[in-house]
Amino acid sequence: MRNGKAxxxxxxxxxxxxxxxxxxxxxxxxxERSQRFEQLELVGTAGNGLEALELFKxxxxxxxxxxxxxxQMDGIECIARLVAMKPAVRILVVSALADKATAVEAMxxxxxxxxxxxxxxxxxxxxxxxxMR
Amino acid sequence: xTRAAGTARRRQLVTxxxxxxxxxxxxxxxxxxxFRLATNMRAGIGALQAASTLQTYxxxxxRQLSTLRDRLEVRAYSGQALADLQxxxxxxxxxxxxxxxxxxxxxxxxxxxxxxxxxxxxxxxxVVSFTGQPYVDSDTAGSSLSREGRAHYAAVKRAQLFASxxxxxxxAQLAALSATLQRSSSDAAARLRTLLLAGxxxxxxxxxxxxxxxxxxxxxxxxxxxxxEQTRDILKTVREGLFLLDSEHHIGTVWSDAxxxxxxxxxxxxxxxxxxxxxxxxxxxxxxxxxxxxxLWGDRAHENLMKSINPxxxxxxxxxxxxxxxxxxxxxxxxxxxxxxxxxxHVLCAVGDITSSxxxxxxxxxxxxxxxxxxxxxxxxxxxxxxxxxxxxxTADSSLKLVNTILKEPARTDAEFRKKLGGLFRELHGIxxxxxxxxxxxxxxxxxxxxxxVSECKKKPELSGSDFLPMVxxxxxxxxxxxSVREMAARLTALxxxxxxxxxMAAAAxxxxxxxxxxxxxxxxxxxxxxxxxxxxxxxxxxADNSKRFRLTLGGLADVPPSYAATIKDCIIQMLRNAAVHxxxxxxxxxxxxxxxxxxxxxxxxxxxxxxxxxxxxxxxxIAAETLKAAAxxxxxxxxxxxxxxxxxxxxxxxxxxxxxxCEDVSMDAGRGVGxxxxxxxxxxxxxxxxxxxxxxxxxRFKIVLPAGRAASSAVA
Numbered sequence: 001m002r003n004g005k006a007x008x009x010x011x012x013x014x015x016x017x018x019x020x021x022x023x024x025x026x027x028x029x030x031x032e033r034s035q036r037f038e039q040l041e042l043v044g045t046a047g048n049g050l051e052a053l054e055l056f057k058x059x060x061x062x063x064x065x066x067x068x069x070x071x072q073m074d075g076i077e078c079i080a081r082l083v084a085m086k087p088a089v090r091i092l093v094v095s096a097l098a099d100k101a102t103a104v105e106a107m108x109x110x111x112x113x114x115x116x117x118x119x120x121x122x123x124x125x126x127x128x129x130x131x132m133r
Numbered sequence: 134x135t136r137a138a139g140t141a142r143r144r145q146l147v148t149x150x151x152x153x154x155x156x157x158x159x160x161x162x163x164x165x166x167x168f169r170l171a172t173n174m175r176a177g178i179g180a181l182q183a184a185s186t187l188q189t190y191x192x193x194x195x196r197q198l199s200t201l202r203d204r205l206e207v208r209a210y211s212g213q214a215l216a217d218l219q220x221x222x223x224x225x226x227x228x229x230x231x232x233x234x235x236x237x238x239x240x241x242x243x244x245x246x247x248x249x250x251x252x253x254x255x256x257x258x259x260v261v262s263f264t265g266q267p268y269v270d271s272d273t274a275g276s277s278l279s280r281e282g283r284a285h286y287a288a289v290k291r292a293q294l295f296a297s298x299x300x301x302x303x304x305a306q307l308a309a310l311s312a313t314l315q316r317s318s319s320d321a322a323a324r325l326r327t328l329l330l331a332g333x334x335x336x337x338x339x340x341x342x343x344x345x346x347x348x349x350x351x352x353x354x355x356x357x358x359x360x361x362e363q364t365r366d367i368l369k370t371v372r373e374g375l376f377l378l379d380s381e382h383h384i385g386t387v388w389s390d391a392x393x394x395x396x397x398x399x400x401x402x403x404x405x406x407x408x409x410x411x412x413x414x415x416x417x418x419x420x421x422x423x424x425x426x427x428x429l430w431g432d433r434a435h436e437n438l439m440k441s442i443n444p445x446x447x448x449x450x451x452x453x454x455x456x457x458x459x460x461x462x463x464x465x466x467x468x469x470x471x472x473x474x475x476x477x478x479h480v481l482c483a484v485g486d487i488t489s490s491x492x493x494x495x496x497x498x499x500x501x502x503x504x505x506x507x508x509x510x511x512x513x514x515x516x517x518x519x520x521x522x523x524x525x526x527x528t529a530d531s532s533l534k535l536v537n538t539i540l541k542e543p544a545r546t547d548a549e550f551r552k553k554l555g556g557l558f559r560e561l562h563g564i565x566x567x568x569x570x571x572x573x574x575x576x577x578x579x580x581x582x583x584x585x586x587v588s589e590c591k592k593k594p595e596l597s598g599s600d601f602l603p604m605v606x607x608x609x610x611x612x613x614x615x616x617s618v619r620e621m622a623a624r625l626t627a628l629x630x631x632x633x634x635x636x637x638m639a640a641a642a643x644x645x646x647x648x649x650x651x652x653x654x655x656x657x658x659x660x661x662x663x664x665x666x667x668x669x670x671x672x673x674x675x676x677a678d679n680s681k682r683f684r685l686t687l688g689g690l691a692d693v694p695p696s697y698a699a700t701i702k703d704c705i706i707q708m709l710r711n712a713a714v715h716x717x718x719x720x721x722x723x724x725x726x727x728x729x730x731x732x733x734x735x736x737x738x739x740x741x742x743x744x745x746x747x748x749x750x751x752x753x754x755x756i757a758a759e760t761l762k763a764a765a766x767x768x769x770x771x772x773x774x775x776x777x778x779x780x781x782x783x784x785x786x787x788x789x790x791x792x793x794x795x796c797e798d799v800s801m802d803a804g805r806g807v808g809x810x811x812x813x814x815x816x817x818x819x820x821x822x823x824x825x826x827x828x829x830x831x832x833x834r835f836k837i838v839l840p841a842g843r844a845a846s847s848a849v850a
Contacts, residue, residue, distance in 0.1 A: 100421070100442055100444035100446070101418075101421040101444055103444075104421050104424050104428065105421070105424070107434055107442060108424045108427070108428060112433055112434070113434075113438060114438060130435065130438070
């Protein structure tokens with residue numbers, strides 16, 4: 001498990017805790033570096049669904065970015081578990097699967113947004129902004 | 134109609150109802166008041182009449198009193214005068230009392246005459262109540278007043294005295310009363326007039342208001358009708374299938390005509406979305422679609438996100454075409470939420486038929502593939518020796534002409550049809566082999582397709598002329614393709630001509646033309662081409678395609694006489710193919726049999742006595758007589774009994790029978806059941822012989838012997 005260091009806190013707005021779930025290290029770092037929301041504080045990253053559940057229990061994030069295809073437990077199942085634990089959690093699915101059925105399935109399980117890989121920084125930030133609205 | 138217009142209309146209706154009520158109440162009040170006023174007036178007029186009549190009574194009473202007194206004084210009969218007075222007084226009293234009890238009682242003017250009459254009446258009372266005999270008659274004094282009569286006379290005189298004082302005032306008071314009554318009566322009349330005027334005004338306003346509202350209502354109705362008609366026109370004309378879904382995912386009562394055409398049905402009202410798609414799409418798609426529709430009702434995902442994950446953006450559906458068949462269409466579903474006050478009210482669904490654009494995209498893809506295939510073909514042609522190519526194209530042309538002839542041959546019976554199929558098969562198989570040898574994939578692929586069609590036909594229990602039609606079309610396409618290959622080859626040759634070394638090429642082409650005996654080019658190639666490169670290339674390809682390893686050695690092919698060249702080539706190609714597919718074992722199998730990994734295939738052509746001899750040998754698995762027999766039985770070429778009785782030699786001869794093949798998989802190279810029969814047929818046609826020697830596990834050797842005599846004459850391959 002990789003616990004990220006806290007990002008500078010924002011004085012005015014409430015700080016939201018962010019968790020990044022993706023089996024690719026590069027992708028985790030990419031999301032972490034590219035997101036430009038001061039009120040988002042990275043509390044940790046996970047490489048599969050099981051790790052994500054563990055980390056979620058410990059850190060109680062408000063916003064999650066979720067890959068779909070991952071070893072051990074895939075994103076679809078993980079979404080359902082996270083939502084069961086905390087219905088108010090906001091989940092952005094970040095996936096290379098262009099399959100619409102997967103997207104619909106993820107939304108049905110409780111995801112709040114969908115972003116196709118590959119994505120630009122702008123697309124990522126727009127998707128997160130939409131998520132937190 | 135918009136919601137704002139609806140609200141405005143409701144407000145107008147409420148206003149109309151309010152105004153109508155107020156005006157009706159006003160009218161009602163006017164009528165009630167008018168009625169009461171009229172009733173009062175009637176009473177007032179009665180009182181006025183009574184008062185007017187009463188005015189004359191005081192004077193009358195005075196007069197009658199005088200008459201009565203006169204009568205009493207002259208001792209005349211006074212009964213009549215008294216009776217008159219009694220009547221008058223009684224009527225006056227009665228009428229005055231009536232007046233007092235009536236509407237006029239309120240008038241202060243009535244009090245005074247009443248008061249005066251109340252004083253007057255007691256005075257008159259003794260007079261009118263007299264009932265006795267006023268006179269006594271005596272013979273001496275004649276008639277004289279009796280005692281009663283005197284009292285009566287005194288009463289009359291008293292009354293007359295009172296009357297002289299009071300009759301005038303009473304009359305004046307009654308006159309004043311009637312004047313008052315007249316005034317109030319005319320006042321009432323004026324009030325009634327005003328009231329009536331108000332009533333008429335109210336009625337007019339009511340009528341005006343009613344007219345106005347009727348007008349606006351009909352205007353609204355017209356607008357609504359027009360809107361309805363416009364909606365109908367839109368739904369009739371729009372090319373998308375439009376409909377609304379309710380929260381239960383049921384289709385509403387209105388939809389566009391295009392929807393009917395797209396789905397070839399009309400019963401959409403109340404139909405659930407799931408039912409609409411149920412028979413048209415696979416179950417997995419249906420499940421996703423249903424989940425998606427459910428998500429549309431939630432507020433988690435905004436419109437753009439929902440649009441991006443729409444699983445029905447390009448849906449392939451199989452729809453009844455109305456003639457019993459099903460046709461594939463591509464539909465595009467777009468969903469838009471229709472918001473109400475409490476969130477999503479409906480979902481508007483727009484279905485577009487994008488079949489033509491999808492097919493166009495497919496066509497584009499295909500043509501791009503074709504284009505790249507052409508480039509591949511061109512590059513492939515670059516590797517082929519131009520002389521070989523020309524030779525192949527000529528051979529292919531004449532073979533295909535033969536195919537065409539076979540196709541046109543009249544046939545009636547099933548046997549004739551099957552004979553046609555057999556002929557087609559052999560010709561096509563030959564062309565395919567040559568095309569493969571030159572690695573002309575585009576041609577080989579097309580011939581293979583045509584061959585497939587022939588095989589399919591063979592499987593049919595009954596054949597008719599129409600079964601051959603698709604083949605004719607395919608043959609046309611193949612011929613067109615050959616033409617384009619020829620054009621391309623010509624262009625390539627032209628290109629090569631300008632390149633260095635063109636001189637050598639031109640010389641070769643010149644030599645080719647020179648050695649052609651008759652018409653230049655196509656019909657009969659007379660060029661003795663060098664077979665070696667073609668065969669070596671083919672061997673390499675066959676080895677790769679069949680995952681085999683073998684080396685091909687060639688000898689004496691330069692000595693093949695021109696008239697035998699085509700046949701020899703066909704035969705070698707066919708046998709090489711058989712060796713690669715059936716003969717040479719995979720390297721593992723060879724190793725297991727203590728053979729070298731790399732197999733050996735040798736082809737030798739030499740002059741032998743008067744004629745020629747071609748020996749084709751491979752060191753492969755050999756041919757087992759039992760395997761051949763079993764395959765022949767399976768293919769019903771021979772019966773089991775025949776198989777049992779067959780000796781090895783006869784069994785070996787099976788491989789030259791038409792329709793025989795031991796390989797079950799049909800590939801480009803083998804398995805069709807033709808091949809060796811073509812070889813045998815061509816050899817026999819040249820007056821030659823063919824034989825086979827084999828040792829299972831060791832080798833297979835084909836030996837073809839051709840006569841010398843034929844070599845000189847022209848032979849058709």
